[in-house]
Amino acid sequence: MNNLSDKIFSQDHARQLDSQDPLSEMRQEFHIPKQANGDDEIYFCGNSLGLQPKRTQEYLNYELSQWKKLGVKGHFSGDFPWMPYHEFLAEESAKLVGAKTSEVVCMNSLTANLHFMMASFYQPNKLRHKILIEEHAFPSDHYAVESQIRFHGFAPKESMLLAKPRAGEETLRTEDILALIEQQGDEIALIMLPGVQYYTGQVLDMKSITAAGHAKGCRVGFDLAHAAGNIPMALHDWDVDFAAWCSYKYLNSGPGSVAGCFIHERHHKAELYLNNELPRFAGWWGHDKESRFRMENNFLPIETAESWQLSNPPILSLAAIRASLDTVKQAGGIEILRQKSIKLTRYLRELLNQELGNDITILTPEDIHASGAQLSIAVDLHGLDSKTVFDRIEAAGVTCDFRHPNVIRVAPVPLYNSFEDCFKFTSILKKALGVNL
Template identity: 55%
Template sequence: MTFPFEPTPEFAARLDEQDPLRFFRSQFHIPLAPDGQEAVYFCGNSLGLQPRAARAAVEQQFASWEERAVEGHFLGDDPWMHYHQTLTDVTAQLVGARPLEVVVMNNLTVNLHLLLLSFYRPTPTRYKVLMEGGAFPSDQYALESQVKLHGFRPDDAIVELVPRPGEHTLRTEDIEATIRELGDSLATIILGGVNYYTGQVFDMAAITRAGHAVGATVGFDLAHAAGNIELHLHDWDVDFACWCSYKYLNSGPGGTSGVFVHERFAHSPELPRLAGWWGHDPAERFQMKKGFRPMPGAAGWQLSNAQIFPLAIHRAALAIVAEAGGMPALRRKSELLTGYLEFLLRRLNLPASRLEIITPTDPAQRGCQLSLLVHEGGRALFEHLAAAGVIADWREPNVIRLAPVPLYNSFRDVQRAGAVLAAWAEV
């Protein structure tokens, strides 16, 4: 960032006064530091903070259950039969989709498996899967099991992208070159939209174009992207995607998941999938007949009726995102917050042999997160931050992830964390 930053508390306070999103911090519960003041919570990339509205949202559904029992499915202000549909429009806006293309259901890895069953359809000659090396373990395990289900060996079918020697992130041109090299042997591409370890944002539009050019289906795990960066899944022509809601979307541990399926598959009942009654044609759902007839769009991948209590939290959390102005407003602040953190880290003037920022410098190639590669004493630095009230995230063997989230983090938070790091650097 070229913004003229300063490292002082007074400068951070001025930025906070000018921040149009500053009032949203009060809508979240902020954990306390050991000294009793509010902690600097930089772990939203792992678990977002609890919205103050979450408890009331769930209590409302407890009341409906208490007062109406089974009739809660049909009566009240938010009948459970249609509750999940109240999330459709805001979810579509969040990921740059059309309402037909999204549904909220299940958990992330369950949805990843459901989508892979439909979009990884290997043949004896086209069976390769492309993913980033060092992807989050759930993605690795899901792909390993999927290729085994089709009778292939993971070490043959799964191709992993790795950075060039001496680099920490992937170059788009290298990803595209690998796709062209695999050619008609490539069945499916599945990448994280944002790499969980480095914080790198992939060029999803370019990757999708390259994948389609060789006849592959293209999907993304957006666990670290949804609520973090602007997404345009429909316009990028992505085939499928899924994401969780408990990180940047602040919907609680193990919170519900979102699914995107491009509208070109909306009316393809022949597309193989695992079926459940909630994805069946609602006009016939209660006739209890054989013969699955999927609903149009992403809703046709539903299995079971909605989990109302997680959805209630998620709806309360999404309402805050919408009130804040959606992803464009959040990204404007996010780029400034993350740029300020990078400025304070660069001011430490530490040699790369001691500390490296392995997240791209270009704001277009990163979201909220900066990943610090600490070559010596990384765990000690992590514990030093925690003792000073800075809640970060440790990833083996030696990376600390810091994620200032625009909905609830302040510029003063960033300045405080920078001061703690400066004190460590002087030791």
């Protein structure tokens, strides 16, 4: 190894990078799980479940106290009354996805939101009935799309159009997606792709895909489960029809927490629903706020994304989301986090390529415009599979995750991970692979 390589792969160098990191103190805002010996875990699993912000307990305790002291009056009293609670999340949620505050709402769960969005935006007919998704879509998305196609009386074999990587490749090429839209767009009713592909960590070109879809008369939506809190977006300016995301990955709102949804403002006019131009499943929390409690059973939708709400939301979950959004705000917002994320992930990639370049393959694109915080790693050593390696690094104090058939997903999250975490992870991975230190 040359001197430069020795310097990069050293704990002192990693610590120096941390000392120069303006966000290094944000780690103190989170509870870091401990190993059996009392040391911090190397927690690289924020792409599956983010860590708990320390302020979360305070926010939850406040709402529990309000419930204890006020009972039903808590809907109208206190600093954060429950009746409009979801509104307290709109501004920061909108900043994360590049939207207007009127275009976002926290409600339901991710797959439920995708179903509700498809109830509005997938209106197939004999000529235009296909839904374009990716071949390796997250299973829940695949199931949701298939069931929607069946619900409308079509056959998934005929109506589910799959975007596939080229032979021998792991990631999708933008030009191939655009070509598929151009070729079959007249038959595509809906394009529903991920913002960030869960398995490879690839960031898709949402702007170009949306423009191509609209040019062919298609509706376009995105699953942002792995994009929200990970990469900056501009959903409004990109003219995306809808999007949905969970809040418990990079947004750290707790297991199973309430999801988020975006609907472009051009779809908000009440007349679109009343004239059945844009159908939806309705509930009373989507009804006009001024007349909601008149109980007149004459649905008048709010002219914002809120009109897709069904029921009053779980306040304790929204309180956890408010804590996570306030933590992101404290860090300076998604653009600042992205700057660190690029540096952090690039450093980890450099370490892995330098120390283990002949023993592993990183599936995630190297282009920073096509990758976020996640690196997806496959083991190339003969006689050693990725699951065995995963078990070894987990036993050594690393928390990441394994996805069949052979990928270890690691996500250095800029809010709480450090450059030293990257160094330690690489050292542990080398041992797990039997590579000499």
